Amino acid sequence: MTIQSRTPSILLLGYGNLGRGDDAVGPALIEAMQDYLADNNRTDVECLTDMQLQIEHVTDLVARDRILFIDADMSCGSACSLRPLLAEKDDSYTTHAMNPAAVIYTYQQVYGSPAPPAYLLSIRTYSFELGDNICAEANQNLSLAIKMAKAFCEKDYNLPTT
Amino acid sequence: MQSNQTNTTSNGSRRVAIDPISRVEGHGKITLLLDDDNHIQEARLHIVEFRGFEKFIQGRPYWEVPVFVQRLCGICPVSHHLAAAKAVDQLVGVESLTPTSHKLRELLHFGQTMQSHALHFFHLSSPDLLFGFGSDMAKRNIVGVIEKHPNVALKGVKLRKYGQQLIAAIMGKRIHGLAAVPGGMNKSLNKEERDVLLADIEDIKTWSMDAVLLNEQLHMINPENQSFATLNTPFLSMVGAKGELELYHGGLRANKANGDPLFDQFDYRGYENIIREEVRPWSYMKFPYLTELGKEKGWYRVGALARVNNCDSINTPLAEEARQRFKAFADGAFVQDTLAYHWARMIEVLHCAEAIERLLNDPDISGDDLVVTGEKRHEGVGVIEAPRGTLFHHYKVDEEGLIEKANLIVSTTSNNQAMNESVRSVANQYIDGNEVTEGLLNHLEVAVRAYDPCLSCATHALGKMPLQVELLDTAGNQLDQLSKGSDGKFERLS
Numbered sequence: 001m002t003i004q005s006r007t008p009s010i011l012l013l014g015y016g017n018l019g020r021g022d023d024a025v026g027p028a029l030i031e032a033m034q035d036y037l038a039d040n041n042r043t044d045v046e047c048l049t050d051m052q053l054q055i056e057h058v059t060d061l062v063a064r065d066r067i068l069f070i071d072a073d074m075s076c077g078s079a080c081s082l083r084p085l086l087a088e089k090d091d092s093y094t095t096h097a098m099n100p101a102a103v104i105y106t107y108q109q110v111y112g113s114p115a116p117p118a119y120l121l122s123i124r125t126y127s128f129e130l131g132d133n134i135c136a137e138a139n140q141n142l143s144l145a146i147k148m149a150k151a152f153c154e155k156d157y158n159l160p161t162t
Numbered sequence: 163m164q165s166n167q168t169n170t171t172s173n174g175s176r177r178v179a180i181d182p183i184s185r186v187e188g189h190g191k192i193t194l195l196l197d198d199d200n201h202i203q204e205a206r207l208h209i210v211e212f213r214g215f216e217k218f219i220q221g222r223p224y225w226e227v228p229v230f231v232q233r234l235c236g237i238c239p240v241s242h243h244l245a246a247a248k249a250v251d252q253l254v255g256v257e258s259l260t261p262t263s264h265k266l267r268e269l270l271h272f273g274q275t276m277q278s279h280a281l282h283f284f285h286l287s288s289p290d291l292l293f294g295f296g297s298d299m300a301k302r303n304i305v306g307v308i309e310k311h312p313n314v315a316l317k318g319v320k321l322r323k324y325g326q327q328l329i330a331a332i333m334g335k336r337i338h339g340l341a342a343v344p345g346g347m348n349k350s351l352n353k354e355e356r357d358v359l360l361a362d363i364e365d366i367k368t369w370s371m372d373a374v375l376l377n378e379q380l381h382m383i384n385p386e387n388q389s390f391a392t393l394n395t396p397f398l399s400m401v402g403a404k405g406e407l408e409l410y411h412g413g414l415r416a417n418k419a420n421g422d423p424l425f426d427q428f429d430y431r432g433y434e435n436i437i438r439e440e441v442r443p444w445s446y447m448k449f450p451y452l453t454e455l456g457k458e459k460g461w462y463r464v465g466a467l468a469r470v471n472n473c474d475s476i477n478t479p480l481a482e483e484a485r486q487r488f489k490a491f492a493d494g495a496f497v498q499d500t501l502a503y504h505w506a507r508m509i510e511v512l513h514c515a516e517a518i519e520r521l522l523n524d525p526d527i528s529g530d531d532l533v534v535t536g537e538k539r540h541e542g543v544g545v546i547e548a549p550r551g552t553l554f555h556h557y558k559v560d561e562e563g564l565i566e567k568a569n570l571i572v573s574t575t576s577n578n579q580a581m582n583e584s585v586r587s588v589a590n591q592y593i594d595g596n597e598v599t600e601g602l603l604n605h606l607e608v609a610v611r612a613y614d615p616c617l618s619c620a621t622h623a624l625g626k627m628p629l630q631v632e633l634l635d636t637a638g639n640q641l642d643q644l645s646k647g648s649d650g651k652f653e654r655l656s
Contacts, residue, residue: 019233051239055285056277056323106285109315130233131218 021132022125052097073122205586241548247342248544255536262529277325278549284318346533391584397468405474461579464551478516
């Protein structure tokens with residue numbers, strides 16, 4: 001139950017259901033990034049996927065320099081966007097899934113200190129039907145998001161502040 | 163219950179609708195039908211769950227099912243995996259597994275139950291209970307409880323994490339791994355994996371016991387918790403051969419609300435003889451009922467409250483002591499308090515912790531005899547006690563092993579009518595004229611949440627979680643409308 005002594009400094013956490021159409025873009029981005037990072041021998045970046053965010057994910061955030069959450073977003077105003085996350089209490093109705101900002105909030109509750117700098121990469125998506133693949137439009141947006149995630153992993157990346 | 167189904171337009175009732183618009187995540191809707199005296203005639207909790215799944219898997223080979231069904235839910239994929247695996251065991255003609263495979267599945271299921279219950283109590287429901295929804299006096303008492311348990315959040319995270327670690331050790335990863343195969347399991351635990359898990363088990367047991375004690379206090383010192391959304395219902399659950407609490411495999415037991423038995427040790431493969439499902443035009447969810455009691459009186463409750471009430475004992479010592487205190491609270495009768503679901507869940511978490519320790523110390527868990535084979539069949543029924551209650555998976559296959567028909571009765575479906583009744587009870591208590599108040603909405607949430615319903619369609623997308631309350635008059639005119647966003651902020655829309 002402890003984090004390994006050599007925790008990679010950057011965490012990419014993509015989440016969504018592979019079985020429900022565009023909801024899979026987060027894990028799909030992680031799959032692409034794993035290949036890219038392996039090719040470039042980047043052991044300082046860890047990739048994780050899950051179906052939904054939950055409270056135990058706070059333990060994945062410990063001892064990171066920066067964190068990137070990747071999620072499908074039906075309300076995203078552009079193909080994809082990257083923004084910093086601020087801790088925010090989640091009062092959503094009976095849901096068993098958390099927003100990334102709520103995970104950051106829970107981190108503070110659990111560990112008594114602010115979480116490492118965290119960002120959200122939102123990918124514009126359209127359809128979440130059971131059994132569907134990622135649609136063509138979402139795939140195009142995913143390609144742009146992968147470029148953004150690669151840039152995020154660069155050591156001299158200029159992190160956004162708003 | 164009969165009056166709860168009265169048509170609204172024919173008798174002058176008004177309608178209150180509570181509607182999370184999202185069709186993507188947490189797709190729930192509550193409609194309250196008022197009469198002219200502002201009493202709730204009927205409550206309808208709409209849930210879209212597993213939309214199209216039974217159709218979707220038709221034509222797929224049976225051996226894919228335990229993998230597919232994990233996509234149903236982000237919270238209890240393991241429960242669906244195991245229920246489907248039990249059905250598939252029958253499809254390949256296997257009646258009993260090897261000791262190693264049986265114990266590995268039990269261990270997996272204990273991990274799943276622990277993580278699910280821990281999440282529900284510590285993250286979703288403890289704010290309701292710890293910070294109170296009732297009188298100031300109750301709140302002061304609750305604050306006192308909090309002061310005695312300052313590390314509630316941290317313990318909750320660690321219990322959840324431990325359950326997930328156990329699942330990952332057996333399945334390869336936290337979600338959507340692979341463990342059960344037709345007739346067995348695909349791997350056992352090695353010594354290193356066992357030792358890692360055993361290293362933390364004493365803490366896990368301690369925290370589980372703390373959670374039980376916290377819930378005992380919360381329930382016993384707060385009269386409002388005891389009366390809130392309370393019903394008198396029959397209970398359905400699985401029990402072991404000696405009537406003990408059983409989560410993975412056993413016979414079905416149902417008791418009436420007063421404790422009189424309906425059936426016991428019933429072979430779940432004949433479930434269609436004891437449970438029927440009613441379809442109502444306003445809901446995608448079916449309404450199961452116990453055949454012997456009929457549609458009107460046969461609705462029942464499942465889940466931790468049903469299991470802890472129904473069983474005669476628990477085969478781990480600390481959980482058994484906790485069960486006896488639970489039973490003593492109602493002087494040996496059934497505890498029907500809806501909010502006692504939380505208490506019962508923590509008793510089960512403690513049982514899981516003890517059972518996990520026992521299994522991790524069992525040499526069988528590292529055995530290498532994993533798979534049994536048999537003569538193929540065309541039909542299989544798998545039933546387990548999922549965290550939220552009895553879960554049925556029923557499949558029929560053709561000559562080529564392709565799924566012809568699937569029927570799932572998920573736990574939330576079994577609690578469907580009970581949730582409606584609890585909502586109606588609470589709404590009648592807190593409705594205030596023609597206004598949809600924040601207080602009413604919050605209290606309805608507490609009532610629904612007690613059942614830990616799985617409203618999620620197992621997708622997650624940002625920006626899709628509003629909650630709306632709408633009040634209509636008999637002519638359909640909107641009197642009031644209140645919205646609650648995922649950030650908890652209310653907005654009056656009319």
